[in-house]
Amino acid sequence: MFNPARLTLARERRLITKKDLAAKAGISPVTLTRIESGGTDAPEEPTIEALASALNYPSSFFFLGDPEVLQENSVSFRRMSSTTAGQQKAARWAGSLAYEIDDWVHQRFNLPKPEVPDLREESPENAALSLRSMWGVGFKPIKHIISLLETNGVRVFSLDESNCNVDAFSVWRGTKPYVFLNTQKSAERSRFDAAHELGHLVLHQHGLLQEPGGIEKKEREKEADRFASAFLMPREDLLARVPSFPSLGDLIKLKSRWGVSVAALAKSAFDAGLVSDWHYRALCRELSAAGYRKKEPGPMARERSVAWEKILRSLWSKGHTKQRISSALSLPIDELEALIKTVVDDKAQKEAEKARSGNKSGATLRLVHSDR
Incomplete structure (x- = not known):
């Protein structure tokens, strides 16, 4: 059955107004409003195809179940005041799609269990030191923060919104922590964003994001910054x-x-x-x-996800390209690539495909499993 909530998701992900989508699909705004609000039982197939084409989403996407919605008061947007309502909605819908990708992967791979404690009773600086001790880092520099997060069960995704208004955000989904990092930032600033969002996860995970006031929001952001500084650069x-x-x-x-x-x-x-x-x-x-606020001197290479690279290499070795994965998820490939943009590049996929050359049998997606 056609799911109007999926149409809303796709439209808001593409940052398209109802009026513009109606024009692109060749239908009236009134008709689109009726479809998206559930006022019509079953849109005709040509209409669905026109909407899918206008949004560059597969038609099958609109026949999936209700998407899991990230509530506004559960998401820690770093620069919420500078984002438009549309950009915030688009970013939250990116989280919804990431949930579906994560669930699909979880069925096929054993991923690390979350080891992210509740440290809200500690100061940000003490929380950073406590977590370093718990994760066995001590006072050593953290060379690869994304890998460290993933090893301890944090799900890391890219946030390719083509703007810097949504720097990064984190969210708890039950007992699973997620971090989304904007790919428009420098590698150094992205690392700080990752540590900042980790600060939110350990300091503000139990309802502390509910109904934030302006002063409370600023204070939480300062606490996350203090945590990030202490976590990446211990005072000692x-x-x-x-x-x-x-x-x-x-x-x-x-x-x-x-x-x-x-x-x-x-x-x-x-x-x-x-x-x-x-x-x-x-x-x-x-x-x-010197212009170092915008362009970092001596820039470092951007980190890549170790966990995602292993997952994708395993899938690619069995013939499951990104196109096949996106088809299995009923997602447009650009959405899949945007959510894992900083993970691996096409060269890795080509190497995996070359390694399996001559093996035409392949395996179904249901048979793909891997240990941690």
């Missing part, structure tokens, strides 16, 4: 490595140790008492003048 390590009165050049040379932006390192050095208020403000002016 900063004190041992950063010289007194560091120059901008010193910070640029040192930032690669922790995999952070030079701006984040300057802020952490200030918070650790290594630089005075006057010196910090001078560093900030120098950063801005």
Whole structure:
């Protein structure tokens, strides 16, 4: 049966108004409103095909069950005030699609169980140290934060919204934690976003996002930032490595140790008492003048998901390309690729396909399994 909720999802994911979609599909706005509101029992097949074509979604997508909706007060948008209502809806629908992909993968692979504790009773800095201890990191630099999150059961997806208004967000789905990272950010800033969202997961997981007020929202964001700084750059390590009165050049040379932006390192050095208020403000002016707020000096390579790469390589080795996976999920391939954009590249798929060359038998998707 045609599911009007799926039409709403696809339309809002594409950021298309009802009026524009109706025009592209060749139907009246009134007819579209009736279809999307469930006011018509069964749209005719040509109408469904026209809507699917206009949205670039497979027709089969509109005959699936109700999508799982991410409620606004359960999602920790980093820059909620700067996003439009449409962009927020589109991002939440990306989460709904990620849930479906995750469920599909979970049926075929054994993924790590979540090991993300409730640390809301601790200060952000102490929570960061506690989690480092629990995850066996100690005071060492975290070289690969995405892998660390995945190893401890956090589901990591890309958020390819073609804008920076939605930096990143995290959400709890029952006992499963999810993090979505915007692919428009630099590698260093994306790492900080990942740590920031981890801060939300451990500090604000039990109803603390409900009905946020403006001041409360800002305070939670500050707490997540403090957690991220302490998690990526422990104060003990900063004190041992950063010289007194560091120059901008010193910070640029040192930032690669922790995999952070030079701006984040300057802020952490200030918070650790290594630089005075006057010196910090001078560093900030120098950063801005050099353009380092927008373009990172000495940029690092973007991290890729180890878990997703293993999953996709296993599927590809059995002939299950991204196109076949998207077809099995009744998703357009661009939505699948957007949600795993920072995971693997086409070269990896070609290598996997080359490795299985000559093996034409393949296996059904139902038979694909893997250990952790």
